[in-house]
Amino acid sequence: MQTPTLPRWRHRSAAIVTGFALVASIGITTQVAYASPSGTTTTKACATPWAPASSYSSNAVVSHQSVNYSAKWWTQNNVPGSDPWGPWTSQGTCGTVTDPTPTPTPTPTPTAVPTTTPTAVPTATPTTPPPTTPAAGTPWTSNPDEKCRPDGLYQTPGVNVPYCSVYDEAGRELLPNGLEQRVIGYFTSWRTGENGAPRYLASDIPWKKLSHINYAFAHIDKNNKVSVGAETPGNAATDLTWPGVAGAEMDPTLPYKGHLNQLKKFKKENPGVKTLVSVGGWAETGGYFAADGTRVGDGGFYTLTESQAKIDTFSDSAVEFIRKYGFSGVDIDYEYATSNSKAGNPDDFAISEPRRAVLFENYMKLMKTLREKLDKASVADGTYYQLTVAAPASGWLLRGMEAHQVVKYLDFVNMMSYDLHGAWNNFVGGNAALFDDGKDPELAAGGVYNAYKGIGYLNSDWAYHYFRGAMPAGRINLGVPFYTRGWTNVQGGTNGLYGSSVLADQNKCAPGTGPKAGGNSKCGDGAGGIDNLWHDSDPMGGELAAGANPIWHVLNLQKGVVGDYAASYGSPTGALKGTYTRHFDNVTKNEWWWNDTTKTFLSGDADQAIQAKADYVADKGLGGVMIWELAGDYEYNASKGQYEMGSTLVNRIHSTLSASKPYGATKANVKMPTKAIDLGVELKNFALGDNNYPINPEAHFTNNSKTTIPAGATITFDSATSDTGEMKEQSGWSITKDSSDHTGSNVGGLKGDFHTYTIKVPAGGIAPGATVSTKLAWTLPTSMISNFRVSIGSEQYALLTDYPRGVSVVEPSAGTGGGNGAGPVESCNGAVTWSAAAVYTGGAVVAHAGSSYKAKWWTQGEVPGSGAANAWGSPILCGK
Incomplete structure (x- = not known):
């Protein structure tokens, strides 16, 4: 499979445009109804048309311009949709609505599935299901495994979910490798060694130090099903092999090859480690990559969630997929179901922007459906399947995701508490600050500190407390970046931190950033060349400068070493200009590298930041740490005199979280009524x-x-x-x-x-x-x-x-x-x-x-x- 030319390698948690619009003076945007793609036609009836002379009481329903509205209070002569603070609430489009023809919802029996894998979810529920509404004076449920259900986790009605196969009687997850808290690593499909670049295979994963491995990424195919493009010859997930690579031998008992063969092989040897398939990501939230490496922007999650039929098809296929390939659950990486405009991949804006009004509502339907179907499959298979998400950590994005009502359906949340600053604007800040210090220039420029009693929201601690409002600490995992982001030509700041970097020609800003994206935001001058090893490319193959590097590469820059791998990434191989010095801030726990000659600032998590965050997770009782991505970790190759892919940082995290106390398992901090x-x-x-x-x-x-x-x-x-x-x-x-x-x-x-x-x-x-x-x-x-x-x-x-x-x-x-x-x-x-x-x-x-x-x-x-x-x-x- 060809290497895609579009961005796909990272999560992204911050908005692609300047995200400090929490202050009321930003302005008013009009609520927009959306048009579906062509396909079969369904009809949602329009209510009686609104009339200016009529008076309407609370809960009255009218239609106006093909949208139904309900009244919040008594009103007369207020045009529905004209005033976001007014008396009308949109109930969605009405009249003729077109939907793509859904695929049949029954899950077919997979071909070439090991005989131990069930082929369908039994239609019968357990013989003694818990009542949907328990009788007065009775326990909440008759499920014998209720004692192991995590506090606050949704319980699918009528299903005796086998929670005790994964959780103990305190509702804490049973973790392997001596861990008290999770260590979750994302393993990506594209570090295959193509073009001579360093490879990172399942055999390179530190299986004895992790609790979970998330395989990134699967996508939504044209039939609204979970897919890794398995039908493509040479497909990394199911067909590629690595002859002669020690540890990468295929399991001959499995009917597929590639990464999924390797993951299942090593999981057999490490049965306590859970593997989840992660669906979506930055590049595949709104589309997928075809066999030739081009991106098909057909809507992905944005259009999948428009109908329950498509959601059912997707959810059934997710169950089929994890059974076929031996996964422990599903991780949804939908970037992003927010009503805030210009969020997510700019390539998706034509699809995502008209649908902003309904994205989160539809996201809730998706997560509820997935939870219930996974629970039923868990009963059928006698083992519990997990459902998780990669969630944004930026307050700007979260404000458009209502109150994150989906958390009740999730075993845990992986906070994408990184990409909090980047070259999409000119404010030079840390990639993944743990704490705020009251000096973040992006927040200061937006008046955030003045508006909110000095509280800044671009840091991991703020994001943790956001989710803590609705979840036990132990169902929240702190995301850490094993990579950098950065700028060049930085002016001011302390060794670059909190300086400014403006791209000289604002007509050359990356898509979705700068003046062309709207507003007053200026794009930054992203670090490129040798300071951008893991760079994304535009559709023409040009480098997108963002200062993106694995930690092992930036440590080589600090050492003054280019690395023998540079040419394989298309990076310069000549002598370095200037020197790179490492810095660490004791308040924010930002870690960064500064080249005073080129005025280059690169920020990511290495030893000091990782230790600070592991200590924070242990002390606060969080569920654990989530790593994006494992291939960014390092070790030192003395024979070559350079840093390379390794597991030094994972070892540090494991050492801390295997010696900590058990994570917090209750939602409330007070004794609750029984x-x-x-x-x-x-x-x-x-x-x-x-x-x-x-x-x-x-x-x-x-x-x-x-x-x-x-x-x-x-x-x-x-x-x-x-x-x-x-x-x-x-x-x-x-x-x-x-x-x-x-x-x-x-x-x-x-x-x-x-x-x-x-x-x-x-x-x-x-x-x-x-x-x-x-x-x-x-x-x-x-x-x-x-x-x-x-x-x-x-x-x-x-x-x-x-x-x-x-x-x-x-x-x-x-x-x-x-x-x-x-x-x-x-x-x-x-x-x-x-x-x-x-x-x-x-x-x-x-x-x-x-x-x-x-x-x-x-x-x-x-x-x-x-x-x-x-x-x-x-x-x-x-x-x-």
């Missing part, structure tokens, strides 16, 4: 892109129990310290901040995990089956609010929405929750007595004059039943 009620919580209707400031979603509470949750009951929850701790409530429920684990700037790191808030259930309570909502507002991105505790009278309950461990399901008590002046509970369908002084929101239920009524929208002082056009719905007689 009784739980079924009160669902959803955050919905986030604004899009740059309009998502302040972050201002609706919080919907749905009572799935049989008992009213009374007015005055309190709901306490935690939110991540990635935000400033100033959450507001905007619908009259009232909110108080009970405590805060961190205040002030995050110089040197955030000091704790949570801000804790309490809101009060409004008048009317939450009747059985009812949904009531309020609006919350905060500023910096946080993941899903969690660790809910509901207090009713003297009783306190956990919520099933948190997927807690070790709880029994009960009905809420009949207490009044402390009261709020709305009067006593009336014996009328479980409702409270209406009060003229009380404020009621949509969905609230009250009792009045022998009947109960449900509020249609916000109201105060309107007597239930007093008029057909008022805020109250039709009466229901008491006892009905």
Whole structure:
């Protein structure tokens, strides 16, 4: 298979354009409906067309210009879609919508599959499945392996998932090689030794020092299935061989060759090490590489997730793929399902930009489907299959990913806590700072420090605390780069750090960067030539200058050695100009190399940064470390006098994480109630892109129990310290901040995990089956609010929405929750007595004059039943 000429080698976590647009003054973008590719036609009905003269109440649905909208509150003469802060919320396109013809969803029996591999997921579920909604007073589930399920992990209804094959009874993963925390390495398909370049094969992986290996990358083929292009002769994944290379001999019992043969062979020898297939990546999120090495930009994840039929096809094929090739699970590297414009690969913008409004919603559907199908396959095969993601760490990208509601479906998150600075702009900073120091020039230029109480969001510690808001520490892994990024012609800074580097001709900026990308951003002067060994190429084969080098190469530069491999990468082989000195900052833990002669700055993680991060992971109880990529690690070849590919940094990480304490396995830092009620919580209707400031979603509470949750009951929850701790409530429920684990700037790191808030259930309570909502507002991105505790009278309950461990399901008590002046509970369908002084929101239920009524929208002082056009719905007689 030819070497692709387009960028594919890296993850990328930061935006390709300057990403400091968290400040409100950036401007307003219009919500855009999207057009699907040509194919079969389906129809989603349009609601009644919007009319300027008509008045609309809360939850009314209209259509306008082929988009359905629902009303957030009473409105008249406000054009749907014209005001992102206005009363209308998009419900997606309507009318005629075209979808590519989906492939059939049944999974065919793979050809040439070892006889021990099951060929289909049995349709029958276990004989004693847990009920979808457990009866009151019963355990959360009857699954005997529930004791091993990680805290907060989604449980597929009706399936007895074999969690104990992978997790212990504390919900911690069973790890090999003496590790207490994960060491995950990405192994890439393209370091094959082609053109004489150094090769990195499965035999080079330090299997005795790792817990997981992610194979990068598979892609989505034209039939919406997981593929590695296996039908292509010479394919590195399934056909290539390396005769005469010790350790690279093929396993003759397998019907395929290549990397996948090698991975399965070594996994047999190291059964505790898990292997996952990673699907996507920077270059293959929106397309894939054809047999001739050209990129087919057919939409990838962006179009796959447009229909459930295609999602089902993909998910079924993922199960088939991991069974066929012996993988332990699936890793999704979708870059990126964010509503922020101009994020991800510029080659995909024609496809990704028109779909921004629905990308995250569709991403949630994909992850839920994958989780459920992998769980069912786990039951059928008697072994648990993992689902993970590579997630961005930049606050700019995360702000467009709502509250990252997908985390409940994931065994763990691998944070791409690198590429936080790069030559896509002129601000010279560290590739992967662990901490903020209050001096990041990109954040300062955007006014971020002034806007957010000194909190900077381009560092690993901030990203960890973002995800910590919704996950145990042990389900979060810190990403580290075994490579550099850098600039040349750097002006100012301290040995280049925090200087500036502007490409002289801004008409020659890389695609998606500089003035042509929009805004006021200038692209940087990326380091090239010998300072850019692992460079990407443009479609014409030209070098994209980015200062991209494996750690072993930059150590050779530091030593004054060009390396005998330079010519194989197309890099200069002449004498080096100037000298490269290594530097390390004790606050940020940035590590970099500076050439004062050429004014070249290269930043990546070597010994000092890796040790600091391994210590951080051990001390904070994170799940572990994720490495992009293993081939960047080094060892010294004394006979050649140069550094080469090795495992020195992996050995350092293993040494630290095998001597650490077990990782943190609980979501909450307080003792949670052992009784739980079924009160669902959803955050919905986030604004899009740059309009998502302040972050201002609706919080919907749905009572799935049989008992009213009374007015005055309190709901306490935690939110991540990635935000400033100033959450507001905007619908009259009232909110108080009970405590805060961190205040002030995050110089040197955030000091704790949570801000804790309490809101009060409004008048009317939450009747059985009812949904009531309020609006919350905060500023910096946080993941899903969690660790809910509901207090009713003297009783306190956990919520099933948190997927807690070790709880029994009960009905809420009949207490009044402390009261709020709305009067006593009336014996009328479980409702409270209406009060003229009380404020009621949509969905609230009250009792009045022998009947109960449900509020249609916000109201105060309107007597239930007093008029057909008022805020109250039709009466229901008491006892009905």
